[in-house]
Amino acid sequence: MNTYLDYYNENFAPSLKAIDLFLKTNIESSISIGEISELLGLSSDEIRSLMRAIGIDIIDKVSFFTIMQYGSSAVCRLFSREVQRKLPQYYSFDDVAYIYQIPHDQIAEAAQKAKIKKITTQNIHTLFSNIILVC
Template sequence: MDTFLDYYKNNISPTLEKIDLFFKTEEDKGNTISLDILSELLDISITEVEEILDRYEIKNVNKSSFFIVMKEGSSEICKYFKRQLETGLLNQYTPKNIAYIYQIPQQIIEKAMVESNLQSITPKNLNTLFSYIYIEC
C-alpha cells in the first residue's frame, strides 16, 4: 500500500516543479505564454484554456492571468490550487484545511497526526503527515 506522500511526489510535485521552473526561466522575458504551454503545464485542453480566457476577457496570457486560468481549470493540480487559495496561504493548517485541499477524509488526517506525533500541520511538515496517510492506487 502506498502513502499519500508517494502519490504527492509522483503526481502533484512534478507538475508544481514544472510550473516553478517555467516561471524561473521565463520570468524576466515578459513574453506572453502560449496556449500550448499553458495547456501542457496545467494538464487541461486548449479548448478549456480558451473558454477560461474568453470568460475573463483575457487576450494575452502572462504570469497573472496564468494563475487565473490555474484557479479555474479542471485538472487535479488546478483543483488543488483553487482549494489552497480558498483555504488561504497559511503558516499552519488544521486537519479540516488539509482534508479540504487534498480531498482526504478529516479523520484520516487526524489519525496521521497522532501516528506521526505532529502537534500542528505546517508547510514544512506536510511530507511527514503525508507519509502516514495510506492510500490504494
C-alpha cells in the same frame, strides 16, 4: 503499502515542480496557450474558453494563476482549493482534508502518529507519509 505521499509525488509533484521551474526561468512577458496546456494539463480549447470567461487577452505570470485557479485538471483543482483556504501559515485538519481530499480522521490519525501539532508546508510531507492509502 502506498502512502498519500507516494500518491502526491506521483500525481502532483511533477506538475508543481514543472510549473515552478517554468515560472522562475521564463523571461517572456507573455506565455503561449501551448505552454499553459502542457504545464496545467488543460486543452487549448479550455484555456481559450477560460480566457474569454475571465476577460484575459494575454497570458502572463499573473493571469497564469487565474487560469490555474479555474482550470479543470487535478493540479488546477488542488491549487484552487488551496487558494480558497487563503494559503494559511498553519493548516488545520479541515484545511488539509479539503485541499487534498483526504478524510479528516486519516489526517488526525497521521498527525498523532507523526507527533505533528501544527501542520505547515515544512512538515506536510511527513504527515502525508503517515497516511496509508487503502485501495
